[in-house]
Amino acid sequence: LSSAKEELIEIYPKKVAKKRSKAIVVADPDNIPEIQANVRTIPGIITQRGCTYAGCKGVVLGPTRDIINITHGPIGCGYYSWLTRRNQTRPSENEPNFMTYCFSTDMQDSNIVFGGEQKLKDAIREAYELFHPKAIAVFSTCPVGLIGDDVHRVARQMKEEIGNGINIFGFSCEGYRGVSQSAGHHIANNQLFRNLIGNDDTVNATHKYRINVLGEYNIGGDAFVIDELFNKCGIQVVATMSGNSTVEQFETAHTADLNLVMCHRSINYVAEMLETSFGIPWMKSNFIGADACAKSLRKVGKYFGDPELIARIEEVIAEEMIPVIEAREKAKLKTNGKTAMLFVGGSRAHHYQELFDELGITTLCAGYEFGHRDDYEGRRVIPSIQIDADSRNIEQITVTKDETRYKPRKTEEELKALEAEGLEFNGYDGMMAEMKKGSLVIDDLSHYEMEKLIEKYHPDVFCAGIKEKYCVQKMGIPLKQLHNYDSGGPYAGFAGAVNFYKDIEQIACCSIWKEMKAPWESEEYVEAVYAAV
Numbered sequence: 308l309s310s311a312k313e314e315l316i317e318i319y320p321k322k323v324a325k326k327r328s329k330a331i332v333v334a335d336p337d338n339i340p341e342i343q344a345n346v347r348t349i350p351g352i353i354t355q356r357g358c359t360y361a362g363c364k365g366v367v368l369g370p371t372r373d374i375i376n377i378t379h380g381p382i383g384c385g386y387y388s389w390l391t392r393r394n395q396t397r398p399s400e401n402e403p404n405f406m407t408y409c410f411s412t413d414m415q416d417s418n419i420v421f422g423g424e425q426k427l428k429d430a431i432r433e434a435y436e437l438f439h440p441k442a443i444a445v446f447s448t449c450p451v452g453l454i455g456d457d458v459h460r461v462a463r464q465m466k467e468e469i470g471n472g473i474n475i476f477g478f479s480c481e482g483y484r485g486v487s488q489s490a491g492h493h494i495a496n497n498q499l500f501r502n503l504i505g506n507d508d509t510v511n512a513t514h515k516y517r518i519n520v521l522g523e524y525n526i527g528g529d530a531f532v533i534d535e536l537f538n539k540c541g542i543q544v545v546a547t548m549s550g551n552s553t554v555e556q557f558e559t560a561h562t563a564d565l566n567l568v569m570c571h572r573s574i575n576y577v578a579e580m581l582e583t584s585f586g587i588p589w590m591k592s593n594f595i596g597a598d599a600c601a602k603s604l605r606k607v608g609k610y611f612g613d614p615e616l617i618a619r620i621e622e623v624i625a626e627e628m629i630p631v632i633e634a635r636e637k638a639k640l641k642t643n644g645k646t647a648m649l650f651v652g653g654s655r656a657h658h659y660q661e662l663f664d665e666l667g668i669t670t671l672c673a674g675y676e677f678g679h680r681d682d683y684e685g686r687r688v689i690p691s692i693q694i695d696a697d698s699r700n701i702e703q704i705t706v707t708k709d710e711t712r713y714k715p716r717k718t719e720e721e722l723k724a725l726e727a728e729g730l731e732f733n734g735y736d737g738m739m740a741e742m743k744k745g746s747l748v749i750d751d752l753s754h755y756e757m758e759k760l761i762e763k764y765h766p767d768v769f770c771a772g773i774k775e776k777y778c779v780q781k782m783g784i785p786l787k788q789l790h791n792y793d794s795g796g797p798y799a800g801f802a803g804a805v806n807f808y809k810d811i812e813q814i815a816c817c818s819i820w821k822e823m824k825a826p827w828e829s830e831e832y833v834e835a836v837y838a839a840v
């Protein structure tokens with residue numbers, strides 16, 4: 308695979324080739340190489356990245372059902388972030404669900420010329436009159452930043468005008484503000500912390516052990532599975548950020564005693580702020596893959612250290628593994644020895660390698676659309692990451708210990724003892740530490756590079772998103788969407804692993820793909836004939 312790098316970039320002009328070569332590295336877990344990440348995409352290259360608004364509104368805030376999310380901008384931005392992510396929600400009776408609606412100020416040319424703040428105020432008034440929500444969030448799109456509408460001032464004014472305890476806040480998440488969705492995550496994290504987290508000290512304990520699951524967005528129902536699993540073990544999930552989430556979950560999240568971080572890229576900022584302000588430690592976890600899931604559950608048991616809880620967790624794992632092993636063995640008869648490529652946003656290209664491993668499928672190449680170096684190389688490289696002008700453009704907030712509510716959940720000594728037993732706090736080793744030596748890691752894969760990889764290696768399954776799906780399939784390779792799971796899922800937890808084994812066996816072992824020929828390969832080319840008029 309190492310020679311592939313040269314082939315991938317040889318067609319590029321010299322300057323482009325030089326830049327792209329830094330984003331393509333050969334994995335070596337014993338000597339993790341540096342990779343270029345979180346820098347601007349080269350203009351003219353077809354990227355799969357999205358924008359800052361997508362990361363803020365679509366990803367982090369989108370899955371909360373009782374906040375009215377208003378997109379301040381042209382209608383397209385709101386329309387394209389309207390439930391396309393398959394983030395599911397389960398309101399109880401009489402509870403509102405605004406996620407099925409698409410709220411937008413639908414800015415027109417005249418608003419761009421004369422300003423859109425008045426239209427935004429009217430939209431907030433209308434949304435309040437119709438739905439009486441607890442909270443309204445306003446999201447800036449590119450034109451809003453260009454003309455200088457101040458969504459924060461409008462939010463403050465409308466909060467005062469409406470009163471009744473409503474919470475209204477804005478996000479400066481204009482699409483161009485960062486180099487990808489990742490900037491939007493950071494902006495969203497900051498505002499969640501400022502405007503929601505910690506607003507309500509009520510402790511609604513259903514179990515003795517209480518945790519938050521951060522960076523889990525309930526795509527295809529993943530959060531439902533994780534929640535159920537913890538419940539079975541006797542652990543309460545106070546807040547899932549942001550999957551099947553509510554205002555109340557955010558407001559009371561600071562009452563939990565441990566944060567598990569699933570998607571490090573999108574939510575590590577909140578995890579850090581919760582620790583600094585309230586004294587809640589965080590651990591990286593992964594519920595994708597049955598073995599990874601068991602490992603994550605055991606970590607929680609160890610953290611709380613109650614023998615009864617640990618025994619219960621073992622019971623649950625043993626019970627859940629029975630159907631998993633049966634399904635895995637059945638699928639593996641066919642999947643063993645197959646190959647995969649994974650190019651997804653900022654964490655799934657790592658997490659799903661575990662599930663493929665369980666099926667005996669080798670991941671030949673993997674990469675993130677917008678991960679940072681720490682997501683590839685591990686958090687230890689953070690101090691050495693160069694802060695460029697694009698990162699400086701994103702607000703960095705400093706939080707301090709909450710004067711009255713800071714309460715370390717474990718003493719320094721207790722944390723040290725747990726570390727000695729193998730628990731890692733505030734850490735993430737990144738994707739490359741777990742990849743096979745010699746596999747290829749590519750950041751912000753371009754469309755051209757994708758086609759080259761497929762031509763050269765013919766993987767049995769290519770995992771990516773909707774922009775890649777049909778191009779790849781026309782090349783005769785099945786594509787499994789790991790963003791929205793196509794129509795499948797859940798894939799998290801033990802129950803999810805069983806679903807995944809079955810789906811991947813069907814997809815990667817189906818011989819029909821080998822028969823696939825693009826129309827221009829199999830049909831005779833028909834010359835166009837121009838008739839004289």
Ligand code: CFM
Pocket residue numbers: 362366392488522524526570572573651652653654655656789790791
């Ligand atoms: Fe985290 Fe996500 Fe992902 Fe992400 Fe996304 Fe997503 Fe993703 Mo699509 S938060 S980084 S910004 S795990 S929407 S649920 S699937 S690119 S790999």
Ligand code: HCA
Pocket residue numbers: 356357358361362365391392488652771772773774790791
């Ligand atoms: C986003 C959302 C997305 C897009 C998926 C895709 C998602 O980046 O704005 O390209 O298919 O998961 O829905 O990542």
